[in-house]
Amino acid sequence: MDNKKLIGDLLHAHGLKKTPIRTEMLALFMDHDFALSASDIVAKMTAGHDRVTIYRALSSFEKHGILHRASEDGQGIKYALCGQHCPDEPHTDKHAHFICDECHQTYCLEDVKVPKANISNEFSVTGVSYTLSGICKQCNR
Numbered sequence: 001m002d003n004k005k006l007i008g009d010l011l012h013a014h015g016l017k018k019t020p021i022r023t024e025m026l027a028l029f030m031d032h033d034f035a036l037s038a039s040d041i042v043a044k045m046t047a048g049h050d051r052v053t054i055y056r057a058l059s060s061f062e063k064h065g066i067l068h069r070a071s072e073d074g075q076g077i078k079y080a081l082c083g084q085h086c087p088d089e090p091h092t093d094k095h096a097h098f099i100c101d102e103c104h105q106t107y108c109l110e111d112v113k114v115p116k117a118n119i120s121n122e123f124s125v126t127g128v129s130y131t132l133s134g135i136c137k138q139c140n141r
């Protein structure tokens with residue numbers, strides 16, 4: 001599959017201009033099947049982009065429903081690519097995430113849906129996080 005074309009279409013569909021930094025960042029996300037933090041991206045980018053630019057791009061991807069927050073730890077927030085049907089706004093994806101105890105990577109478990117919580121309407125829920133931990137497929141090999 002041609003990632004360059006895919007990325008162009010993705011940015012266009014979410015109303016974002018195609019810039020070299022956005023294209024390179026999304027290519028990184030497509031190359032990895034686990035979530036990436038801002039520092040992972042800084043470390044993997046070829047050209048020396050400053051952190052501010054990268055943080056800004058991450059937040060606009062999140063605002064436009066291209067990325068979602070997969071997990072958060074001492075290293076910061078890890079983002080993962082959204083599926084096809086995510087809303088064009090910041091949101092929590094309704095699938096579970098898996099954090100590996102060995103390599104500490106976060107994986108999206110797209111097929112594992114977050115169970116509906118029967119919570120009294122005295123509480124307004126603004127976010128759900130459903131995380132499993134253990135040993136990932138890479139480390140299990």
Ligand SMILES: [Zn+2]
Pocket residue numbers: 065066067068081082083086087091092093
């Ligand atoms: Zn999403």
Ligand SMILES: [Zn+2]
Pocket residue numbers: 100101102103104105135136137138139140
């Ligand atoms: Zn692992």
Ligand SMILES: [Zn+2]
Pocket residue numbers: 068069070080093095096097107108109
């Ligand atoms: Zn996810």
